[in-house]
Amino acid sequence: MVRFKSRYLLFEVLYPQDKQFHEHSTIPSDESITSSSLSKLLRNTIAENFGDVGIGKVASSLSVKYFSPSTSTGILRVSRQHIRLAWAALCFLRELNGKPIVVRVVRVSGTIKKAELAAIDRNTTDIRLLSNLNDIVQNA
């Protein structure tokens, strides 16, 4: 039985030129960015950097499963064979909605469940950090 294996990349979008970049761990993205618009952008990047052959290889298996504009985190699905290509395309992505960005892949996982759990973990630590800061500010 040949089973189709895929990889799920958990990535975050960083906005280095935002004024609050160094105070907060994540910067929210524009609400208009959806998983489908991001998927289209990624395909264009692959076509530009890796040509027709590159886009042909990943087209059937590449999809952005989840993207949250409020935390600027997303989960990308690719076939296991072409993970390097998709990962490099994320690195080459330099601009989103006119703003310059840096994409960082945080986790590579074989199942979407583990990728989701990793995203939830990151959000929990962020919330805890923020609530600690709020406590300190209130008690001061």
Place this chain on the structure above:
Amino acid sequence: MFVDLNVIWPSLGVKDMTIVNTVKMLEKLGYAAVALNYQYDGKLQNIIKNPIPATLYPGQKIKIYSRITITIESTPQNKVLHNATKEFDILALRPVGERLLQQTASDLEFDILSFDFSQRLPFYLKHTIMGLAVSRGIGIEISYASGLREASSRRNLVTNASSLVRATRGRGILISSETRSPLECRAGFDVINLATFWDMKQDQARHAIGGFCRSVILHAETRRDTYRSAVKLVDEGDATSNKRLKTAA
């Protein structure tokens, strides 16, 4: 543990806020140490002053080393290299021309050999010369920021980096960013993935951005502080206390 040994020091120095933002960005992306690179390509003078401070901003956790890259067109005098070694933590040379490259790789004392990979190199990178440099402990540098700019520099980077990896069989290579702004920085694992497109193996790339960078820093420290790699003078306090000195990686 990731180290980035090439972050370009702006000509305006600390007054230019981008350098502070770049180092903060690298700290956020998980780098443990950076080397700020003072690029020197004018006429060689005997004393070159080091403008790079060790701390750029309060609450800094990342370690900053100072580095100088001298673009040389003819053999520099020993005095110049010696003084540059004393002033800066790391010395890098960028030779122009094949003859000079051979001389540099075999005779001169320095830490990092660097090229401008965004242009077509006028000479071939040969196994013999590269092997000679690597056997002397010199790191050969690939900078990935030009791979994020326009299409021509991207293509040239892939060409040149692949031929370097072929010439050195993946050993003795150092990967750094040569970034001028926080937008050209990438996290360590992303860089490892990019390096696989230059025919490097994943473990070689992992070493190139972490352990090997530490080796180069240690090589530089050995050249500067020790006498013939055997004796290092320390303060009396350090010698009498039970502090164990870290050994080379």
